[in-house]
Amino acid sequence: MRPTKDSSGIALFMVMGAISLLSMLVTEFTYVSQISQKMAFDALDQVKVQYIAKSGFKLSLLRLRAYQQVKGYLGKMDKAAAGAAVPKGLVDKIWSFPFIYPIPTNLPGLMPREKDEIDKFQKDSELGGRYSALIESESSKMNLNSILASFAPGPSASPSPTPKPSPDATPTPAPSFNPEEARKSLADYMWNILNQKFESDQQFASEYRDFKIDEFVDTIVAWADRTYERKGSDSADVVPMKRAPFTSVSELHMLPGMDDDLYSLLAPALTASTTPGINVNTMKENTLRALFPKITDEEVKDFFKYRDADDQDNSFKDEEDFFKYILKAITIFKGDQGEIDRFRQDLTRRNVRIVTDESEFKITVQAQVNQSVRTLEAWVTLSTPETPPKTPAPPANPTNNDGKSANPTLDTGLKITFMRFI
Numbered sequence: 184m185r186p187t188k189d190s191s192g193i194a195l196f197m198v199m200g201a202i203s204l205l206s207m208l209v210t211e212f213t214y215v216s217q218i219s220q221k222m223a224f225d226a227l228d229q230v231k232v233q234y235i236a237k238s239g240f241k242l243s244l245l246r247l248r249a250y251q252q253v254k255g256y257l258g259k260m261d262k263a264a265a266g267a268a269v270p271k272g273l274v275d276k277i278w279s280f281p282f283i284y285p286i287p288t289n290l291p292g293l294m295p296r297e298k299d300e301i302d303k304f305q306k307d308s309e310l311g312g313r314y315s316a317l318i319e320s321e322s323s324k325m326n327l328n329s330i331l332a333s334f335a336p337g338p339s340a341s342p343s344p345t346p347k348p349s350p351d352a353t354p355t356p357a358p359s360f361n362p363e364e365a366r367k368s369l370a371d372y373m374w375n376i377l378n379q380k381f382e383s384d385q386q387f388a389s390e391y392r393d394f395k396i397d398e399f400v401d402t403i404v405a406w407a408d409r410t411y412e413r414k415g416s417d418s419a420d421v422v423p424m425k426r427a428p429f430t431s432v433s434e435l436h437m438l439p440g441m442d443d444d445l446y447s448l449l450a451p452a453l454t455a456s457t458t459p460g461i462n463v464n465t466m467k468e469n470t471l472r473a474l475f476p477k478i479t480d481e482e483v484k485d486f487f488k489y490r491d492a493d494d495q496d497n498s499f500k501d502e503e504d505f506f507k508y509i510l511k512a513i514t515i516f517k518g519d520q521g522e523i524d525r526f527r528q529d530l531t532r533r534n535v536r537i538v539t540d541e542s543e544f545k546i547t548v549q550a551q552v553n554q555s556v557r558t559l560e561a562w563v564t565l566s567t568p569e570t571p572p573k574t575p576a577p578p579a580n581p582t583n584n585d586g587k588s589a590n591p592t593l594d595t596g597l598k599i600t601f602m603r604f605i
Contacts, residue, residue: 228555232312233604236559239316239548242282244563244597246318247544250277251565251596254540270496275464278544282316312552321543321562322462323470324454325372327429329534330365330404334428334457361532368533370400372473376452379469387444394440402438429455431601456562456600458543460536463505464490464498474535477515485512502537542566561602 253274285305288298328334374396381388398414405413409426422437432450435441452469461470468483489497489508499505506523509516516522530536548559 224553225555228552229557232550232552232555232557235310235312235314235552236548236550236557236604238310239282239284239314239550240546240559240561240602243278243316243318243546243548246278246282247563247565247597248595250274253277255567271464271498271500272496275498275541278318278541279320279465284310284314284316312550314548314550317547319545319547320462320465320541321454321456321545322458322460322538322541323465323467324452324458325369325461325470325473326458327369327403327432327435327453327455328407328457330362330369331408331428332360332362332534334534359532360534364529364532365534366400366404368473368535369403370396371476372452372469373400373449375472375476376449376469380448391445394445399438399440402440403435406434406438431455454543454545456543456545456564460538462538462541464539465541474530475509475513475515478513482513499539501539505537505539558605559602560605562600564598564600566596566598 253269257269257274286301288301293301326334377391377394377396381391401414404411405424405426407425407428413424421439425434425437432453432455434455435446435450435453452467461474468487471483471486472478486508489512490499491497499508506527510518510520510523516526542565544563544565546559546561546563550557550559
């Protein structure tokens with residue numbers, strides 16, 4: 184009788200194979216579940232971070248609205264009384280001071296009770312993230328479109344009185360926009376920025392020593408002005424010239440000769456917003472040197488030390504106030520009013536106007552929830568809100584025949600010209 188074969192080994196092998204297969208399936212299911220959960224949480228964080236950025240943006244609009252109302256209230260007062268009541272520099276802090284959430288409680292001077300109130304507020308708000316909101320003056324920068332005649336600023340809102348000429352005097356023609364002067368002004372402005380970088384960074388200076396600012400400005404003009412004949416050839420351009428004004432500073436990236444390093448250096452000092460002029464109360468050193476190419480380093484330091492003094496309000500109240508300071512503080516004018524008058528005519532030819540109040544703002548909100556980060560950028564124009572006519576009070580909820588509300592939209596004086604998430 185033949186002995187029977189022992190099949191116990193095959194059964195054990197099949198059991199071990201089944202267990203291994205089940206282990207792989209469980210591992211795969213666990214991995215897929217973890218990835219799906221992480222993707223769901225990341226998607227939720229993306230939604231949260233976007234709404235947190237919008238919250239910071241709305242708070243920034245509220246600050247601009249408060250600044251608008253305070254400025255309107257002070258505008259109804261006498262200038263001397265308004266300056267004594269609230270210094271102009273303090274009014275500008277309503278919008279210019281950066282805001283951070285969660286609000287730091289380790290600031291010097293905060294009382295324990297105030298810290299507790301801040302902590303309670305932040306706990307009650309239930310914002311599961313953080314953000315920083317920065318409001319910047321667009322008029323403190325050079326406008327790329329200032330090279331175009333159509334963007335020449337209009338007459339000043341409060342022009343200085345002009346003495347009546349004698350009957351025998353020959354009338355002096357009013358200065359007009361000069362495109363060559365405007366292009367030279369933009370070239371000088373960019374060159375000052377580059378030159379300061381060259382002096383502080385030798386590696387950068389070595390890398391960009393052959394960069395020709397005049398050729399680059401020529402390209403900028405060709406991009407923005409459809410009537411301009413470019414000196415260089417267009418055949419090598421990767422992107423055809425737009426032949427229209429700049430709508431965003433990011434368009435510089437499309438110009439030949441522009442790379443990331445140059446863009447990072449120049450873009451923060453430029454704007455494409457339609458600004459009323461250069462705000463001398465918010466402009467930085469680059470803009471000051473562009474206005475006065477022959478100003479000395481010591482005069483630059485004295486200017487900002489005077490304007491930004493902490494112990495008193497030295498902000499310029501109007502255009503005349505600024506030129507009075509320039510007359511006595513900058514040696515190239517030698518205290519000569521005639522030199523100042525000639526300089527003002529030169530500014531007109533360069534498409535530059537001096538302003539002291541800000542109306543164009545850029546809001547930047549950076550929000551973060553866990554690893555999700557979003558940045559919101561918005562450009563806002565501040566204007567005088569229209570006063571609605573006095574009419575009898577309407578019904579509580581008036582509607583038109585189509586069922587929609589008949590209440591007109593309230594003009595807040597804040598116009599969002601452009602907004603984007605990046």
